[in-house]
Amino acid sequence: MADPVTDTVRAAWAAGRAARNGWLTVADPHLVEVVAARAAGHDLLDALTLDLQHGLFDRARTADAVRAIAAHGLAPLVRLPAVDDAEVGFVLDVGAHGVIAPMVSDPATAAELVAACRYPPAGRRSFGPVRTALRAGDDPVAAADRVLVLAMIETADALERADAIAAVDGLDGLFVGPGDLGVALGLGPAQDREEPAIHDAFRRVLDACAAAGVRAGVHATRAAYAAARARDGFALVTVWSDVPALLGTLDAAAAGFTP
Template identity: 45%
Template sequence: MTLVEKLRSGARTIGYWVLSDNPQAVERVAGVGYDYVCFDAQHGLLDYRALLDGMTALDARGCAGLVRVQDNQQFWIGQALDAGATGVIIPMVNSADDARAAVAACRYPPAGRRSMGPVRAELRFPTRPAEADAAVLCLPMIETAEGLAAVEEIAAVPGVDGLYIGPSDLRLGLGGAAPDDPAYDDVFAQALERVRAACASAGIVAGIHTPSGAVAARRFAEGFSWCSVASDLTHLEEAARSHLGEAQG
């Protein structure tokens, strides 16, 4: 089953998050067994060359790649898909109009306005527009109070394959003093349920970023069908700290 088939079907889908420009590390992670690796072009340390190298490393291990693009703009979305991404996670989607713009950027005419020039993508995906449109994922993020207020309308936009929650920004957007402000646990939990319900009503999947495998397991139990786990830099630091502590006794 391809990533597109698995995610759209609602089957449990688990991804890994990459912030650094290190294709050799990506190649190793890609062999662990995650359903996809997502490159964070918005907050990560990645330029277009790094995306190309990362996608090539994934291809070597037969792993699918997503990109969290810099912004909801035709250029960034088209560039990521042309590089060979199976789909894009689009930040700061606050309205149905924003979602429609994201969908149009992912699809070729007449369904959308993506420019024909797949370059690397033609090595992995069909080049006929209708077939190519069906082979990529459009995944808007819900991470603001405005996006949450419009989540039912966003989820119902044709061509949206799923919604992805940015938990840190969403908690801040709801009034939290910090990305993990415990005073907003109840408000945040209600927001998660609203997103899940909107996705279920629209027949699409609900996803969320998680800081660990343990939290991902909890989110799956709550009803999410796809989760990304932590990040390469987080795990590098955690492992280095743990080994240093053991060595120091």
């Protein structure tokens, strides 16, 4: 049974455009649903990513957030805290349609990630379809084969090995974390970076993905920066992030208040 939600990111790719991603660290199900409803209703995003590495989502709130995102027709993705079989299995069992794994610095770790996402014999995921077998006609095994598996390039070693990591069988692509990558390259912490070394890294990742026939994604906090990266060739771009957006509107409110 086809699931249209699963295919929203790939539908964007089939249409020849980058998939638009939102980023959530605030673990409030109502906020998640408000964002998902607005984004879906006005065609603003294709996916929403829950950040379990630097966000505040526990298991219960993760499950609630995945439901809210899927209910409004967007693809729920999860940035994992680490490459861990139990964590991967949990987020996929509750209905996440893709995972973004941090700090993948070598092909072996990327292969471990893929194996954690696939059922045997292709992988070693434990079978426990909490939410992926609720409806008549659901096929959790087929759904597992459609899960998006993205490895983050955030370290100097990962950048050096980008070609080999991108070529790992079953991986759907590489996702650049410019903040951590900039720290790893000695540039210090920042987002939406413009240093020449970062743009060189972007090109290296894009070339590695093109050679392997997979997609490249990138994190951002500003839509204009994300649009520029989409023009560079990135296929999944974060165009909105909750905390930077909230802070930006607070600053705008203060600047606009002139009694």
